[in-house]
Amino acid sequence: MNSAKKVIRHERLFKMLQKNPFLTDEQLAKNLAVSIQTIRLDRLSLNIPELRERTRQMAENAQVKLKAIDKKDIVGDLIDLELNHSGISMMKITPDMVLEKTGVARGYYMFAMANTLALAVVDAEAALTGVGNVKYKVPVYAGATLVAKAEVIRREFNKYIIWVKIRNNNEEVFRAKFIIVPCPDERTQANEDRA
Amino acid sequence: MNSAKKVIRHERLFKMLQKNPFLTDEQLAKNLAVSIQTIRLDRLSLNIPELRERTRQMAENAQVKLKAIDKKDIVGDLIDLELNHSGISMMKITPDMVLEKTGVARGYYMFAMANTLALAVVDAEAALTGVGNVKYKVPVYAGATLVAKAEVIRREFNKYIIWVKIRNNNEEVFRAKFIIVPCPDERTQANEDRA
DNA sequence: CCTTATTTTAATACCTGATACTAATATCTG
DNA sequence: CAGATATTAGTATCAGGTATTAAAATAAGG
Numbered sequence: 001m002n003s004a005k006k007v008i009r010h011e012r013l014f015k016m017l018q019k020n021p022f023l024t025d026e027q028l029a030k031n032l033a034v035s036i037q038t039i040r041l042d043r044l045s046l047n048i049p050e051l052r053e054r055t056r057q058m059a060e061n062a063q064v065k066l067k068a069i070d071k072k073d074i075v076g077d078l079i080d081l082e083l084n085h086s087g088i089s090m091m092k093i094t095p096d097m098v099l100e101k102t103g104v105a106r107g108y109y110m111f112a113m114a115n116t117l118a119l120a121v122v123d124a125e126a127a128l129t130g131v132g133n134v135k136y137k138v139p140v141y142a143g144a145t146l147v148a149k150a151e152v153i154r155r156e157f158n159k160y161i162i163w164v165k166i167r168n169n170n171e172e173v174f175r176a177k178f179i180i181v182p183c184p185d186e187r188t189q190a191n192e193d194r195a
Numbered sequence: 196m197n198s199a200k201k202v203i204r205h206e207r208l209f210k211m212l213q214k215n216p217f218l219t220d221e222q223l224a225k226n227l228a229v230s231i232q233t234i235r236l237d238r239l240s241l242n243i244p245e246l247r248e249r250t251r252q253m254a255e256n257a258q259v260k261l262k263a264i265d266k267k268d269i270v271g272d273l274i275d276l277e278l279n280h281s282g283i284s285m286m287k288i289t290p291d292m293v294l295e296k297t298g299v300a301r302g303y304y305m306f307a308m309a310n311t312l313a314l315a316v317v318d319a320e321a322a323l324t325g326v327g328n329v330k331y332k333v334p335v336y337a338g339a340t341l342v343a344k345a346e347v348i349r350r351e352f353n354k355y356i357i358w359v360k361i362r363n364n365n366e367e368v369f370r371a372k373f374i375i376v377p378c379p380d381e382r383t384q385a386n387e388d389r390a
Numbered sequence: 391c392c393t394t395a396t397t398t399t400a401a402t403a404c405c406t407g408a409t410a411c412t413a414a415t416a417t418c419t420g
Numbered sequence: 421c422a423g424a425t426a427t428t429a430g431t432a433t434c435a436g437g438t439a440t441t442a443a444a445a446t447a448a449g450g
Contacts, residue, residue: 006397022251024436035399040438050437052247052406056217058254108270108307115303201426219407230428235409245408247435 006042009034013042021054076113076148078120084160086151087121089113093144105140110174114164117150118178122160138173146173201237204229208237216249270307271343273315279355282316282345284308290337299334305341305369309359312345313373317355333368341368 009032016031017023025043029036043050049057076091091113093105140146146166154161159179166174204227211226212218220238224231238245244252271286286308288300335341341361349356354374361369 003396022255026436037399037401038397041398052250052436055247055250055254059250060217108303108310111306111310112303115301115306198425221407232428232430233426236427247407
């Protein structure tokens with residue numbers, strides 16, 4: 001068949017655009033040593049939109065993704081909160097949170113979940129995590145819905161001690177003790193936050 | 196002055212584009228009840244590029260950001276590694292890693308950095324973090340370049356005890372003890388979907 | 391070898407969302 | 421009212437295309 005060359009070019013075209021989606025037809029034509037018209041026919045048959053449309057799609061797509069990532073600031077969803085006393089949050093382990101080889105959720109997601117909840121309980125972004133005493137008990141796999149429960153177990157002067165336990169189906173998978181030091185004001189203090 | 200209207204329109208224009216950067220001059224003109232030319236003059240004086248350029252910038256920008264986030268799998272850059280012995284990694288604290296109010300880096304970045312390095316030292320994604328004993332010592336602000344140093348301090352049967360210390364300008368800001376249990380089994384993989 | 395089908399180029403008209411520039415009106419302000 | 425500022429109009433031009441029609445080039449088949 002004649003189309004051997006064509007098929008190869010199509011593959012090359014595809015890969016080139018994957019590597020750099022910002023190439024114009026003109027640039028593509030030059031790189032593949034064919035005419036612009038050929039490139040356009042190729043794009044047509046490969047269902048690849050024009051540069052501007054590609055760019056637009058990327059921009060839109062990325063906007064959505066970035067927003068989703070922003071929300072990872074609040075790790076887990078706050079279900080219940082009794083300020084300065086206790087709080088409960090939930091988080092679903094999605095496939096992108098696990099290690100590929102083992103399928104086990106990366107530890108710091110649990111840590112982040114617990115830490116976030118602990119901070120929420122003492123109400124403030126403006127707080128420092130003094131000390132975390134962390135124990136991972138059981139590995140967690142994708143699909144699990146984790147429930148974190150935080151309890152303020154002691155409140156010393158300007159310093160909270162909070163236990164957070166994370167359970168998956170009533171099985172404790174993680175626990176940690178946090179010492180939270182609420183920030184008094186702007187960063188006037190900075191140092192000497194020994195726990 | 197006459198420009199009161201103008202200033203207000205400029206603000207409105209700016210906000211409109213912040214909310215939806217995909218508006219054409221024509222749409223903007225309609226929404227602000229002025230001519231296209233006015234919009235163009237406004238954009239010029241506000242230094243706002245045309246739709247296509249805005250879109251392009253967003254697409255490019257987002258590409259970079261998304262890549263950066265992908266790499267958060269490996270939290271920090273591995274500088275040196277002596278397998279089963281020690282390792283060093285570096286991470287720069289960027290403004291998006293800090294709490295807005297205080298400017299202090301969120302604790303779990305340090306944790307993730309340390310945890311990641313500990314896992315790298317015993318060579319395996321396929322490892323479970325058994326226990327972490329974590330101490331945050333000094334708050335860290337944006338711009339800091341953290342250096343994490345991990346050392347295997349004991350190796351028991353199928354179990355590593357690793358100390359990780361993170362320093363910022365030779366000041367220790369974080370330390371943690373990890374007990375890493377390398378995963379025995381490959382856990383017969385889930386299914387792979389499309390390529 | 392000539393004929394036919396496929397592939398590649400070429401050429402032209404038109405589109406969108408602009409820039410760049412010139413010039414004419416509005417609108418306000420003293 | 422004059423003069424300055426702000427707004428609108430109009431035209432030429434551009435990039436990066438789409439859409440369409442038509443002519444070459446190439447390959448193959450019989």
